[in-house]
Amino acid sequence: MTETQAGIYTRPGDALDAAANGAGRPGPGTEVRTVDAEGRRCAAGEEGELQVRGCLLFPGFFDNAEANQAAFTPDRWYRTGDLATMDAAGNVAITGRNKDIINRGGVKFNPxxxxxxxxxxxxILQSAIVPMPDPVLGERACCFVTLRPGAVRLALEEVTEFLLQHNIAKTKLPERLVIVAEMPLTPTRKIIKGRLKLPA
Known part of the structure; x- marks a missing residue:
């Protein structure tokens, strides 16, 4: 991310799995931590928000006190908005984004x-799970998918049965399925969830 420059990176001697699936370890002059929703430091391997502090961090947003207050803790940790885990050796793995969390009746989960x-x-070629408003639970999970070539149709029941067979908790099951011709993508081929709109 541009706010932290090269604060976290892999090294040439890292194990293949760590280099392929992780973001790396903090470099000299950079501190990294993961915290829970109450701001408490997470245990090794526990998912939380990734926060960064150090000399490579940008000083703040120019002439925007409100944005700076939202972005930084009082002791100058930068809230990245990324969800991550960190092992005992300091290796960081990004697991999602805070804004992607779904809150279904008080049960929050990363999809x-x-x-x-x-x-x-x-x-299924690609999938994205986004929250949809619900008057009782607050949010429910909606699954957007693009189909693989040759696949003609897909039913929600097929999706939930597949997930249950792979031991996904019932609270994390999507409750609506939307099939789209293509996903909105960034130049680096990441799905732009904010552009996925429920059909009327």
């Missing part, structure tokens, strides 16, 4: 593991 599993479904 990334569900999306990763759905992307292995024989009919």
């Amino acid at each position: 990334r593991d569900v999306e990763d599993l759905l992307d292995s479904h024989p009919k």
Whole structure:
């Protein structure tokens, strides 16, 4: 991210799995931590918000006190908005974004593991799970998918059955399925979830 420059990176001697699946370790002069929703430091391997502090961090947004207050803790940790885990050796793995968290009746979950599993479904090319408003629970999960070539149709029941077979908790199951011709993508091929709109 541009706000931290090269604060976290992998090294040439890192194990292949760590280099392929992780963001690396903090460099000299950079501190990194993961914290829970109450701001408490997470244990090793526990998912939380990634926060960064150090000499490579940008000083703040120019002439925008409100943005700076939202972006920084009082002791100058930068809230990245990324969800991550960090092992005992300091290796960081990004697991999602804070804004992607779904709050279903007070049960909050990161949909990334569900999306990763759905992307292995024989009919699904790409998937994205986003929150949809619900008058009772606050939010429910809606699954957007593009189909693989040759797949003609896909039903929500097929999706939920597939997820249950792979031990996904019932509270994380999508409750609506929307099939789209293509996903909105960034130049680096990441799905832009904010552009996924529920059909009327």
